[in-house]
Amino acid sequence: MTTSDGDVIGTTVVVNHGLPSQRWSFVVMGDGYRENELLKYYYDVQNFIDKLKDTGPFDELWNAVNIYRIDISSTDSGAADPVGCGGTGAMPTTYFDASFCDAGIQRAMIVNNLIAIQLANDRVPEWDMILVLVNSSIYGGRGGAVAVSSTHPSASEIVIHEMGHTAFGLADEYESFAGCGSGEVGHDVYSGPEPVEPNVTIDTNRSTIKWGHLIDPSTPLPTTSNSDCTQCDPQPSPVPQGTVGAFEGARYFHCGIYRPEFDCKMRAL
Numbered sequence: 001m002t003t004s005d006g007d008v009i010g011t012t013v014v015v016n017h018g019l020p021s022q023r024w025s026f027v028v029m030g031d032g033y034r035e036n037e038l039l040k041y042y043y044d045v046q047n048f049i050d051k052l053k054d055t056g057p058f059d060e061l062w063n064a065v066n067i068y069r070i071d072i073s074s075t076d077s078g079a080a081d082p083v084g085c086g087g088t089g090a091m092p093t094t095y096f097d098a099s100f101c102d103a104g105i106q107r108a109m110i111v112n113n114l115i116a117i118q119l120a121n122d123r124v125p126e127w128d129m130i131l132v133l134v135n136s137s138i139y140g141g142r143g144g145a146v147a148v149s150s151t152h153p154s155a156s157e158i159v160i161h162e163m164g165h166t167a168f169g170l171a172d173e174y175e176s177f178a179g180c181g182s183g184e185v186g187h188d189v190y191s192g193p194e195p196v197e198p199n200v201t202i203d204t205n206r207s208t209i210k211w212g213h214l215i216d217p218s219t220p221l222p223t224t225s226n227s228d229c230t231q232c233d234p235q236p237s238p239v240p241q242g243t244v245g246a247f248e249g250a251r252y253f254h255c256g257i258y259r260p261e262f263d264c265k266m267r268a269l
């Protein structure tokens, strides 16, 4: 349960585009990798970097990014997997205490954020974002001050989604909280103020909507409307993929709030 559960071996600059003070500094740390699994860790990190480099806006802004890999060995392999969420009950001893099942949700994976931030402060004081990559093939991850991801094949998608929250302050664009078709109540119509996040809005006025400069004059606003606010809108997109408009349903509500594209990484993994 402490940093005595492993060792910090070293820090490597794996993507270097110049002075840290002038770059977006991304720090990756591993948890649940035993010393004899560090080669796997290097590959897991590289896989993530390759994916990130192919994803907008990182592809266009790659020269602005530095990436640091901190190598840490843990006493045991994997992550805690509580039986309360249907897990195996595994309780490995790891450096950051990675665990699934935060707040009773299996995929919600957490680590000891304070240890991660302290380590980043020590090793890469210019850090802008921290990712703890956890050596477990079970699907899981989470955003926040420290992003967390398992090594599940969809892990890099989880991380990039979570980076939308952590690094850029984006909202979830899901039009449901518990899932479409869940029969959830209390998520029919958003009635709050204009949200602060740049990717959701209650404003469908072409001249004032916050991403208006990206909307083609020929695209209708709103671009989709949900005819039954008790559930998610089942209609397919009426416009080609990549069209920017105002699509009803976002930030856990079926109606009354809009997202900028029909589908994107903040809506679906």
Ligand SMILES: [Zn+2]
Binding pocket: 161, 162, 165, 171, 172
């Ligand atoms: Zn999210």
